[in-house]
Amino acid sequence: MHIVFVSREYHNSKRGGGIATYLHDLISMILDHGHQVTLITASDDTRTNSIEVEGNFTKINLEGGDFIIPQVEPGMITMKKFRIFFRFFSYRLKVLREVLKLKNVDVLEVSEFGAESVFFKNFDFPVVYRLQTSSLLDRNNGGVFKFRPKLIPNFFTGYFEKRVLSSADYLTSCSYSLKDWTSKYFNIPADKINVLYNPINxxxxxxxxxxxxxxxxxxxxxxxxxxxxxxxxxxxxxxxxxxxxxxxxxxxxxxxxxxxxxxxxxxxxxxxxxxxxxxxxxxxxxxxxxxxxxxxxxxxxxxxxxxxxxxxxxxxxxxxxxxxxxxxxxxxxxxxxxxxxxxxxxxxxxxxxxxxxxxxxxxxxxxxxxxxxxxFSDKKIVPQFISYYQQVVDDYHANSKAK
Structure with missing residues (x-):
């Protein structure tokens, strides 16, 4: 299979967190199983584009991200912090254009976090939405944030996260806890969400x-x-x-x-x-x-x-x-x-x-x-991911023929 991942962060990024670790481990193990992988992610320096190719793995680093890393791009830090608003749509259009350039894609996975899939529709391959943690999730109480002015970026992004999930056909979650949260607060039927734990390599x-x-x-x-x-x-x-x-x-x-x-x-x-x-x-x-x-x-x-x-x-x-x-x-x-x-x-x-x-x-x-x-090891979890992706591909094409 040719599996594409879209992610705001990845291994060795200065913004890297749990999602970056999950993707790095999963991608490396999928490659070990002989599949082709393309990753579309954001450059830490939002002024630069680059492409890295190693064997069956292609990593596309996009310019124009909607964030700021002060030690990478110093100067006018306060203004650049508003990029979440004035670069939100332009960066996601860049993501869409990169996806449309790809050939022979079998399945694409994108996190709900950041709503990078806001322009995704009418592809000739299925899109899997991976629940990692919404911008609206309040870690202090396991609920949804109450509105405060400083949380406007969370509510802005969270609106689009909720919108893209409402029309998703294929959903996975990294835990039952997050599955239950999403079902409750985003009104997503629980039976639409498959739990696949993040593997450890x-x-x-x-x-x-x-x-x-x-x-x-x-x-x-x-x-x-x-x-x-x-x-x-x-x-x-x-x-x-x-x-x-x-x-x-x-x-x-x-x-x-x-x-x-x-x-x-x-x-x-x-x-x-x-x-x-x-x-x-x-x-x-x-x-x-x-x-x-x-x-x-x-x-x-x-x-x-x-x-x-x-x-x-x-x-x-x-x-x-x-x-x-x-x-x-x-x-x-x-x-x-x-x-x-x-x-x-x-x-x-x-x-x-x-x-x-x-x-x-x-x-x-x-x-x-x-x-x-x-x-939770790679030998236990990774075959579950590959099997799920194949089921999604088969289901997508079966439904397409039925239409």
């Missing part, structure tokens, strides 16, 4: 977890450092434990942003807390295996690939009970679940995990690794 990771590492008091957070990710509550929980005389360290790895930079400044004199900023997967490999506990106390999360990465490293994972993480962790068996937004309760759970006997830590660690291999 096990070949990317070479962990050498030791029992000694599980006995350490090194705590880790990986991901965008934001309020909604619960990083503030994690820091407060660690402060509580430090006040009780527990000699722990906290490593925070991921993009900072305004909230993260303020938190970093607040903790600049605290030697027990280290901010690493954005790091590579190779660096992250060593970081995972050297920490005993990984904590992801998000207020709400569609899935959380870092949760699977940490579990596969053998870390003792504490994840949020709200959203998709609850579908990944078997509480007390492969990790631990906690209700978010409560630093005191989180401190109690971290202390409990730190004080577990080493054989119990080892049992949970091994269970987590095995669960990832059996339920």
């Amino acid at each position: 096990l070949k990317k990771w070479q962990f050498q977890r030791t029992e000694e590492s599980l006995a350490s008091t090194k705590i880790l957070f990986v991901g965008t450092v934001s309020y909604e990710k619960g990083v503030g509550e994690l820091v407060e929980a660690c402060k509580i434990l430090k006040s009780k005389g527990i000699d722990l360290t906290l490593t925070i790895a991921g993009k900072l942003g305004g909230y993260g930079k303020n938190l970093q400044q607040e903790l600049k004199d605290e030697k027990w807390c280290e901010f690493l900023g954005h790091i590579t997967k190779k660096e992250l490999n060593t970081i995972y295996e050297s920490h005993s506990i990984a904590v992801f106390p998000s207020h709400w999360e569609a899935l959380g690939l870092v949760t699977l990465e940490a579990m596969f490293s053998g870390a003792l994972v504490i994840g949020s009970a709200e959203g998709g993480m609850s579908e990944l962790i078997d509480d007390q068996e492969t990790g631990f679940l906690i209700q978010p937004k409560d630093a005191v309760t989180l401190s109690h759970l971290i202390e409990k995990v730190l004080n577990l006997p080493l054989p119990e830590k080892s049992r949970i660690s091994k269970n987590a690794v095995q669960q990832v291999i059996e339920s």
